[in-house]
Amino acid sequence: MNKYIFLSGVACLGLSLPSIAGEMVDKSVSAERIQSLSVENIRGQVDIIAHNEQSISIKGELDDETERFVFEPSGRNMEIRVELPQNHRGKWEGDGSNLTIKVPKHIRIAFQGVSSDFSLSGFEERVDGRTVSGNIVAKDLAKKVELESVSGDVTTENLSGKLQLATVSGDIKDKHSQGRMKLKTVSGDIQTQSTATEVAISAVSGAIDFDLDKVDELAIKSVSGSISGQSHLNNGGRIKIGAVSSNIDLALQENLSAAFKVSASAGGHIVNELTDHKPHKAKYGPSSKLKFTTGNADSAVKIGVVSGKVTLRNK
Amino acid sequence: MTISDQELKQQIEAMPDEMTPSRDLWPGIEKAMVYQEQTKPTSFSVKHNPLLAIAASAFLVVASWVGVSSYQPQPQSMSIVAQMNHDFEQQKQLLLTSYGQQPIKQLQPNMQQELEQLKKARQSLERALQDDENNADLLNLLQWTQQQELEFIEQLYRPTWQSI
Numbered sequence: 034m035n036k037y038i039f040l041s042g043v044a045c046l047g048l049s050l051p052s053i054a055g056e057m058v059d060k061s062v063s064a065e066r067i068q069s070l071s072v073e074n075i076r077g078q079v080d081i082i083a084h085n086e087q088s089i090s091i092k093g094e095l096d097d098e099t100e101r102f103v104f105e106p107s108g109r110n111m112e113i114r115v116e117l118p119q120n121h122r123g124k125w126e127g128d129g130s131n132l133t134i135k136v137p138k139h140i141r142i143a144f145q146g147v148s149s150d151f152s153l154s155g156f157e158e159r160v161d162g163r164t165v166s167g168n169i170v171a172k173d174l175a176k177k178v179e180l181e182s183v184s185g186d187v188t189t190e191n192l193s194g195k196l197q198l199a200t201v202s203g204d205i206k207d208k209h210s211q212g213r214m215k216l217k218t219v220s221g222d223i224q225t226q227s228t229a230t231e232v233a234i235s236a237v238s239g240a241i242d243f244d245l246d247k248v249d250e251l252a253i254k255s256v257s258g259s260i261s262g263q264s265h266l267n268n269g270g271r272i273k274i275g276a277v278s279s280n281i282d283l284a285l286q287e288n289l290s291a292a293f294k295v296s297a298s299a300g301g302h303i304v305n306e307l308t309d310h311k312p313h314k315a316k317y318g319p320s321s322k323l324k325f326t327t328g329n330a331d332s333a334v335k336i337g338v339v340s341g342k343v344t345l346r347n348k
Numbered sequence: 349m350t351i352s353d354q355e356l357k358q359q360i361e362a363m364p365d366e367m368t369p370s371r372d373l374w375p376g377i378e379k380a381m382v383y384q385e386q387t388k389p390t391s392f393s394v395k396h397n398p399l400l401a402i403a404a405s406a407f408l409v410v411a412s413w414v415g416v417s418s419y420q421p422q423p424q425s426m427s428i429v430a431q432m433n434h435d436f437e438q439q440k441q442l443l444l445t446s447y448g449q450q451p452i453k454q455l456q457p458n459m460q461q462e463l464e465q466l467k468k469a470r471q472s473l474e475r476a477l478q479d480d481e482n483n484a485d486l487l488n489l490l491q492w493t494q495q496q497e498l499e500f501i502e503q504l505y506r507p508t509w510q511s512i
Contacts, residue, residue: 183503201503202458202459219496219500219503220462235496237465237466237496238462238465254489254492256465256469256493256496257465257469275488275492276489277469277472277489277493278469278472296485298476298479298480299472299475299479317479318479318480319479320479320480335485337486337489339472339473339476339486339489340472
């Protein structure tokens, strides 16, 4: 049966034909020997869904400006490519593709686009994708996940493993992720509600908002965007936050046993609502520091800001 | 570790006036001098070898030209911050040159604003470091901010970004 699907699929692979703009497509091939899938679509919407069958199928409508459509295996990689005419400087007429691709969940996925939106769900292997102005929505992915959009938003849910989400001006919204996570943006906002134990977040002017369950390591860096959130710091864990002019609001669990070191270098302001310890102002210059320990100081919290306000409080 | 001038003076005064090597080195020196005498090449004059004189002159001209052209003045005793800024500016120039020195004013206003914010952040870190020049956290933050600016410039001028 698989052979039949494969052969019928191969028979349909003469799809590198011109003048197929806007055509409907409905193809399927065996995924028996396939280990990875790469998808290239310049504009429109592509949904990549994991399924339990040993086949790769594609269904939907191609871009109105499609010059060549590729749906063929190259070694153990399956290539899907919607090619548009060159030299259009991004000014194509009509609508982009609208495609649904179904793939076995154990296959590695790579995708890229320009203004194309992508959605993915259910994969157990590595997923790696980038788009320029399109949005990316990803759900239920495991292992290594790297998603990047320049000006589009990246929205994720139930991701696990080693995660890396990045944008320049788009927002990152993450929910129920776990494992190790790295979130990065320039001017976009970051919002995460996660059970990841190792979290690194950086932004230039974007706001960072986090709700973390139990962390071993949390590292945040920002230039001017606000940083606010809450977390439970595990025994032996470490939180390190560095910012230039950001306002930082950090809520931690009660009875945390940690060594705290907070510094504001130039006109920054420190508010401690965790204990009665007060910040110490430098004799000369505008800096102030706050150092104290709670319990046996098993964990460490280190915050440095130049001119922002730091507030420490209980969850 | 830092020590005060007073401590440094005391340590200098406590040092011995002279030091003797752990073993007698004179026999070795004598032997080396004798060996040099024996292996000294016979003297020659450029008067007898004009080609050699021309080659030597040509070599000197080329060597001095290479030396002058590759010389870059390094300020004496540069602070860490100055060194970081120097490196950063060089990298930034290199990056901008590689993308054809496109004027920043042609960028979208919000992107120009981000670059301005990064610049201001660098300046405020530099000011903070004037009061505490060896503060590792501030130095790290400055380095990170510079890195963000370089990465941002790279992203802005990348062809994919230009396409939108």
